[in-house]
Amino acid sequence: MDQALNPDIIARRKRKTALAIAALLATLCAAAWGINRAVSPSVDAAGVMLAEVRVGNIANTINASGIVIPVHEEFVSSPIQTRVAKVNAKLGQQVQANELLLELDNRTILLAIDAIKEQLAQQENRILALTLEMEQKRKQLISAIELLELDLEATRVKLGRYQTLRKAGGVSAEDLLTAELNVKRNEIQLRQQHEQIADSKRVTSSNIEGARLQKNILQKQLLQQQELLAQTQVRAPFAGMLTWLLADEGASVATGQLVAKVSELNNYKVEASLSDFHARALGAGQKVLVEQGNVKLDGVVQTVLPEIQNGTVKLLVTLAQPNHAMLRNKLRVEVNIVTEQKKNTLLADYGPAFNGRGPQDVFVVRDGVARKTTLDIGASDGKSVEILSGARAGDRLIISDTSRYKERDSVRVAQ
Structure with missing residues (x-):
């Protein structure tokens, strides 16, 4: 007949069973952990670029290439x-x-000047000749007028005598009529001589004026040639x-x-070139940061050139320090055009993980695991980006290229 087992033995057996089960579970967990380690990808923290989310100020900028030119x-x-x-x-x-x-x-200008001077001399001689000719004609006409005035006076005296004699019947009516006609004829001739003086003066004055006009034209031509000679x-x-x-x-x-x-020396500005994709965002008066090495200079967009060539728009930048020692003609610089400024916003360092603005997936590191998180990216100045949502201050982001993990939702980060 079977006897009941000692309770101590039963207790020992239960403990052994529990230990065996615990050992089996530990082995299974360890195996699962090992399999997970072997299958799940990991990245070395030293092999990626990490950036901590922080609060700060940012200016959204458009990058352009620039060249220093004289003002x-x-x-x-x-x-x-x-x-x-x-x-x-x-x-x-x-x-x-x-x-x-x-x-x-x-030599050709000197020859032209000599030719013009000769023509000027000819015009001066012509003016002098016309002036003398006019004076001579005037004297001739005045002499003729004086003779006609004497003839008119004589005919008037004769007419007066005939009128007196006619009353007494001493002359015929025909002789009186002849005397009257002689007076009228002399009056007409005298008037014609006066008119001829005026006409002759007008014609000769017109010729002289034409010669003077031609002289003025030649003098202007001479002045032009002398200016060309100086040039x-x-x-x-x-x-x-x-x-x-x-x-x-x-x-x-x-x-x-x-x-x-x-x-001009020691007075420069910058001519910047960038894609016409940004043309609508550009405008005069926008702030600009010009960089060359470690030197940064403030500036302002002076004007946006209206012409677009080969998909490129150009603008001119006025510098706050146009005489800075770093500046020299044809020096190539980096131009950052400020289109927007924000204060006290979430920022992270810029890296290959970011691609423009808007929602994009970025790995956020928490508790040693980088989990793919959709962040809303806002402004960027080329060195930092604004995070509108999806992260909080203190979070760490992988900002290096993570394209090989784009199919994964999480990646372990080995310290």
């Missing part, structure tokens, strides 16, 4: 078709106002740097061709 530069062109006779300056040198840069061949001595329009020069002596030059360019 004032002037082009000097050739006034005529000629050739370079002599070069007096060197490219890149500093020049003073009115300093001689080069000389153009001026063949190419001089600096103001003090600055000679940034372009046609330095080949004997080289042919067309009318209006550029022969020199002088740029």
Whole structure:
């Protein structure tokens, strides 16, 4: 007959069973953990870029490439078709106002000036001849008038005598009529002589005026040629740097061709270029940050050029420090145009994980696990981005490229 087991033995057996079950469960957990470690991807914290979400200020900017140019530069062109006779300056040198840069061949202008001076002399001689001719005709007509006045006086005396005799029957009616006609004839001739003086004066004065007008035209032409002659001595329009020069002596030059360019020193602005995609967001008066290395200069958009070429829009930036020591002609700089400014907003450092504005998936690290989270990204200045929603201050974000984990919802972060 079976005997009941000792309670101690039963208790020991239960403990062994419980321990075996616990060991089995621990083994299963360890195996599951190991399998999870083997299957689930992980990233090394030192191998990714992490950024902590913080509160700060941000200015939304549009990035553009810029080039430093002088505020004032002037082009000097050739006034005529000629050739370079002599070069007096060197490219890149500093020049003073009115300093001689080069000389153009001026022989054709000198010949033109001599020809105009000869024509001026001819016109002066013509004016003198017409004036003398008018005076001579005037004297001749005055003499004729004086004779006619004597004849008129004589005929009037004779008419008066015939009128007296006619009353006494001493002359015939026919003789009286003849005397009256003689008086009228002399009066008409005298009037015609006076009119001829006026007509002759008007005609000769008109000829003289025409000669004087032609003389004035020639004087203006002479002045123009003298100005062209002065321009063949190419001089600096103001003090600055000679940034372009046609330095080949004997080289042919067309009318209006550029022969020199002088740029102002220590006074610069920036010409920025960017995609016309941003054209609607640009406007005069916007703040600008110009960067070159560690130097940052404040500026303002002066004007947005209306012409768009090859999908590129250009704008001019006025600098707060146009004479900064860093600035030099043709220096390439980075231009950040401020379109929006925000204060006390959530920020994170910019990285490849961000792509423009709007909702996008970013891995947020919490408790050693990076979980894919949809963040709403707002403004960006190229160094930081604004986080409108999806994260809180103190969170850490993976801002490096995580495209290889785009199918995963979470990734372990190994410390």
